[in-house]
Amino acid sequence: MKSLTRPEQISFNVNGEPRDVVIYPGETLLYTLRGDALGLTGAKPGCENGDCGACTVLVNEIPVKSCMVLTPEVEDQAITTVEGLQNAPIQQAFLDHNAFQCGYCTSGFLMVGHALSQDVDNGSPERTVEWLRSNICRCTGYQEIYDAVSSVAHPNG
Template identity: 40%
Template sequence: MVELRVNGHAYELDAPVGRTLAEALRLDLGLTGTKVACGEGHCGACTVQLDGVPVLSCITLLHTVGGREVTTIEGLAEHPLVDAFVRADALQCGFCTPGQIVSAAALVESTPQPTSEEVRHAMSGNLCRCGAYPRIEEAVVAWRG
């Protein structure tokens, strides 16, 4: 049994050894905002925050996160970054967007006025196959509107 908190709610999950955090979120808790693309730790689509730090949930085992606080895109629904992405039209297919926003939210928490360079550095692990990088960067730099 693994106890964890997700977006402020406490859960106890009985999952087989080897279950990834991404599988637990999507399949056990129905939090499908977290996307899985590569499934191998290369693209950042599955990014969630673990105690405020971005991690790749597709290569994080559920059994290693007991007692920790997980924040997914569902927990950031009211974050101003969501509007900022819409204003900047910072997406095309949108598949990478949850992971982008989760990473960006951790960045602006520690660096409320990030420069373009800081955005690029902090979000270098979040790939966008649609090439929306300039608008993603614009959205994060201007996230407070």
């Protein structure tokens, strides 16, 4: 059992690269990702209690709210942030559908949409809506986001 109060080094995989970072055990994954060592500021703090989804990242391909996860919980796990998306279809879909305005919620929606796009076999309009309900966008009418995600999550209707 590691110390509960002192900084500790842990290892995990971030966007395909093994990384070692020194953290306080009480740090949220959001805090660690955005900190100086990793500098991955694509995940945004919007509420820091799991309500808004702006900080969503993938842990082992599953979207999670990084404000609700303590960094020690993801030791040795694979994290994907928006910076880890390289020309993913969801990114072009968001551009094509004008699925953002201010852009602050966009990273979170992209990560949920990307996860859905990796599992098209189980895709459906109902699942897309259900998964996207975890995130809030205050600028758009949601239709643009739904259309963008649908085009990669259940492209055949």
